Amino acid sequence: MPIQLPINQLIPQPTYVPVVEDLIACLKSGLKDNLHSVYIYGSVANGNAIPNVSNLDVVLVTQRPLEAGQKSLFNSINWRFQKDFPFVKGLAVRTALVSEVASLAALFTWGFLLKQCCTNVYGEDLAECFGHYVPSWEIAKQWNMDIEQSAAILRREVALAEDAQSQLSAQRQLAKKLLRAAYGLVLHRTKRWLDDPLESGRAFLDYYPERQQTIERLGILLGQRVIPKRSVVGLLDDFAPWLEKEYQKTEFKIG
Structure with a gap:
């Protein structure tokens, strides 16, 4: 697995560093060995998030399909954010399985999203599975x-x-x-x-x-x-x- 850079080197706006750190801690605790990797995209990843307006956009990749109890984890995280990080408008999560992402069929969907739009903040970076994309x-x-x-x-x-x-x-x-x-x-x-x-x-x-x-x-x-x-x-x-x-x-x- 590649060496993971510290979160404060991946998140351009310091205000959002503890937000992403808390997100990862919650996902690790709630999903345990089902968690494969976590990515962020959108305004927080790009460094132009607007407090009280911008969501935290997340791609969550798991080893196995989420169980009912694991799906409720997102509601718990949203609740935590409302209490501890009220400037985050909400949590928007896209989920996928490792087998779905690392496949030829996902080249122009998950592959493009991870390679061109996302920042890997935890786990193995599946973007490395894909080569350079030419706008098409x-x-x-x-x-x-x-x-x-x-x-x-x-x-x-x-x-x-x-x-x-x-x-x-x-x-x-x-x-x-x-x-x-x-x-x-x-x-x-x-x-x-x-x-x-x-x-x-x-x-x-x-x-x-x-x-x-x-x-x-x-x-x-x-x-x-x-x-x-x-x-x-x-x-x-x-x-x-x-x-x-x-x-x-x-x-x-x-x-």
Whole structure:
């Protein structure tokens, strides 16, 4: 197993170092020998997390499927975070088995996520199983061809938001998804990895300048101001079907 760097050398923002350390301690205690490795991605991994707004995004890899009691561990960790680290908006966990990740079928899904987007903070780094990734249409469509299903989920989260904070979180997630999906349409042209949603939107406009107003409005959703639900849903209902059609057109051209 490769030597694991100390957490404070992996997390750019010192405020989040104890958060990740506590997460690992809880997972080790709760999962024991079922725990294989832990990765973080998103704003905390990139060093641009916003206190009281950003989630801690985690990929958890286990040796065996999680049991019922082990699944409840995530609720316990969320509760701990609310008490000890209230500036962390929430814990968002993706789970996978070692056998699922370290396989050829996972090349453009788990392989891409771990290699390009994640920081390994505990255990064997499965990203080492995969070689260098070249920005391609294959990767873009793997992550964004489900835009119709994703839009339905995002729409529901906005509609069900009961307070300003939950609505702000929902509209930000919606904006991130749509901006990154938009950039996926041109990834094979730019051949650059971009994580920042706003930068992704600007790069998309180089090829689709007619959608400038949409991208500007999505940028507003990423801010700290709660936007009326009707406006958020209207933007989603306009842009998501357009994205879906563009992905289908591009798939037909490229294959």
